[in-house]
Amino acid sequence: MTKQARSEQTRRLLLEAAAELLHRDGYAATSxxxxAQxxxxxxxxxxxxxSxxxxxxxxxxxxxxxxxxxxVGRQLTVPRPALRRLAELSRALMHWLDTDPKVGASFRMAREMGSVDERFVVFSRTWLAQVHEYVADAIDGGELGTGVPLETAELLVVVTCVGLESVVSSRIVEPDGDLAVTLGKLWRLIELAERSPRPTAGAGA
Structure with missing residues (x-):
């Protein structure tokens, strides 16, 4: 192995170790x-x-x-409705939170340290910007009702994902399976509600 290859391997090991510790223990408890150990x-x-x-x-x-x-790049290779891409992105995030310490650490740092320094919300804001883009595309494409405010739809997605991550990581609730499966169930409820016939005026009177 060359000196450069050894250096790259060492750097990769340090990043992997840091991500694992930050995800598991949080920023304050990680030294x-x-x-290094x-x-x-x-x-x-x-x-x-x-440094x-x-x-x-x-x-x-x-x-x-x-x-x-x-x-996101892989999503672009197959044309899909914006809401489908949004659902896939949300489920992917939940999967990463279960399986990828880099994403888990980034989310935890934002939750614990975002109010202290904006450097800790870089990943979260990048994800939020992508959610914003998909919701805007869904509205422009007529996939959402014309009366749905972009900010409200965006907030619903963000609160659902962030809230699910928070209650599971704090062990307030136990998910049925992994986070992606649990979020998938929530998306199916939304899809069923969208397909359900709307009551006509005076129905049931």
Whole structure:
């Protein structure tokens, strides 16, 4: 292995270890020493690649954003209605929160540290911007009623995803299966409600 390859491998191990710790323990409980130990790297090796914990947090969010952008890029290869893309993005987010520590760490950092420093909400805002784009496309394409405000529809999606992640991570509720499956059930309820016939005026009177 060349020196450059070893350096890249060490950096990757540090990012993976940082993401795991940040996702599991949160920002405050994660230390530079802990990251180095978890990665099996010396403290000097850690500081060769990263000057501070915040710099590592930035890199974790950049990696998580790459996961998001790759998903959006794959969606573009197959034409789909905007609401379908929105549902797929939401389910993908829930899947990543279960399986990808980079995304899980980014979401947790936003929840715990976003009010302290905007650097911790980079991934969350990128995801929010994509939700906004899909909702706007759905409205423009006539997939949502003309009276549905963009901000309200967007907020509904965000609150559903963020709220589900929060109540599950805090163990307030236990999901039926993984987060993606649970969110899928919520989307099916919405789809069924959209298909249900609307009561006519005076019905049941």
């Amino acid at each position: 530079m020493v802990g990251i 978890a990665a099996g790297v010396t403290k000097g090796g850690l500081y060769f690649h990263f 501070s914990k915040d710099e590592i947090c930035d890199e974790v969010q950049i990696a998580a954003t790459g996961v998001l952008r790759a998903h």
